[in-house]
Amino acid sequence: MDYFLKTYKSWKYKNTFFLLLSLVTLFYFTGTDFGQQIITNISKFGYIGSFISGIFFVSTFTVAPASVVLFKLAQAYNPLLIALTAGLGAMMGDYLIFRFLKDNVFVEIKPIFMKLGGSSLSRLISTPYFAWFVPVVGALIIASPFPDEIGIGLMGISKLKNWQFLVISFLLNSLGILLVIMIAKLV
Secondary structure, X not given: OHHXXXXXXXXXXXXXXXXXXXXXXXXXXXXXXXXXXXXXXHHHXXXXXXXXXXXXXXXXXXXXXXXXXXXXXXXXXXXXXXXXXXXXXXXXXXXXXXXXXXXXXHHHHHHHHHHHHHHHHHHHHOOHHXXXXXXXXXXXXXXXXXXXXXXXXXXXXXXOOHHHHHHHHHHHHHXXXXXXXXXXXXX
């Protein structure tokens, strides 16, 4: 047991491995009947279901079912309140990903990044043009109905403070969710 703990603690890419493992597990789980039933039952919880769906709205593998739940909820409840509560959930989901990426995964993959020409890319990203460009592109991705991981990653490499990230994430996710709901109502 001591050998296992010692090996685990010294393992260089444990957070990256567990991130990939969790994504594969999540992808498998959402494809099962049980996973689909859970997603469908979330819509029975009203605004709390909207908050929970917002958390799932930010992930590559759960954005589609979360969008369906949000659309169902917007038919029965106030679409603006659905967008705001789902935006809060999405902000929470984004922040968890943001902190995990920034504190764990980015630290682990930085040596790989540096070996693949990272110093040149770092200098390019540090220029005044990219200092504002990278967070703007990340924000646009978060505001879109596309999954947020890339946008969060871009915002994670910028020098945003946590409170700035939270405000931007809430506003953009709420707006993006409201637009998805409104477009779905039109179609």
